[in-house]
Amino acid sequence: MLVLCLFPIGRQAAQDWQAVSRLALQVKAPALLASAIALILASFFLPTAMAAFTHGAPRRISYRDSALAYYGSQPMKYLPGSFWILPGRVILLRGLGHDVSLSSTALLFEMTTQVLSSSLVAAVLIGLTGFTSAWYREVVWLILAGSLAFSLLLVVSPMLAQRVLNRTSPVRQAMARLAEIPLAARLRNLLWATLLYAIMWLLMGVSFYALVVATDPHLDLALLKVSIGIFSLSWLAGFLTPISPGGIGVRESAIVLLLTPFVGGPQAVTVALLSRALSLAVELAFFAGVWLPLRSAQTAVASFNTAPRR
Secondary structure (H helix, E strand, C coil): CHHHHHHHHHHHHHHCHHHHHHHHHCCCHHHHHHHHHHHHHHHCCCCHHHHHHCCCCCCCCCHHHHHHHHHHHHHHHHCCCCCCHHHHHHHHHHHCCCCHHHHHHHHHHHHHHHHHHHHHHHHHHHHHCCCCCHHHHHHHHHHHHHHHHHHHHHHHCHHHHHHHHCCCHHHHHHHHHHHCCCHHHHHHHHHHHHHHHHHHHHHHHHHHHHHHHHHCCCCCCCHHHHHHHHHHHHHHHHHCCCCCHHHCCHHHHHHHHHHHHHHCHHHHHHHHHHHHHHHHHHHHHHHHHHHHHHHHHHHHHHHHHHCCCC
16 A cells, blocks of 8 residues: 555656756755744644643643644554554553543544644635646535534534444543533634644645745745645645555655646655655654653653552
């Protein structure tokens, strides 16, 4: 499956390898640094959804704990099957003292909010740019409608969502806890998480645009909104393809498909490969940065739970 995912971008890179190599060697360092800074800033928004989702709940997942679990589990998405990051996050949150059912439901909210915000940004920007193929817009609007409907179902009627998803006791308990939060607060939490993620996608799109500029500094600033739309849509393609670990191959192929009409094939391939390399480097840096604090926090929680009660 991974070979199938990598085949389109691999074939395109092989065909344009000389041009791709030349562009890679001519990458402008200032633009590359700007891309890295924008991506690092955007990464701080990634753990916000869980904290927003449980705001007002009897037991809240703090931004700190969400960040430790998020960054600590990031490498797991590159394991075969791509879904290992999900139980990994729940296991890490359990080690930090959080209930499994609430963590699982918060993770579900986070994923739907990511898709909702990404498709929203992509739909708006694709409508404002020079995309001529109507099916791009149709696919994005379809994903946006589905993610919006599911997000509203999860937030407005948690118990109905529980019936749709699963009838197991942990899910029922999590939905019951969520229902204890006033409806106005739940809607505010959804709006707040979507807004924060929209800002994140804009920053990630700016990072992607900086890579485009790094490979050709003479490009027009008008390509910025195109770049943000392309990155959001390519992320959706990778995220919604579970057979690809971390969206490898699928995201890059989508970037090449969408970006080529604007900059040409060799540059699109170069930008796609640079984008993956940079995102992997930032993910590993965040993983290394939280590993010791994560282990210390888990040890402290374990010591507290095993300490004798007076």
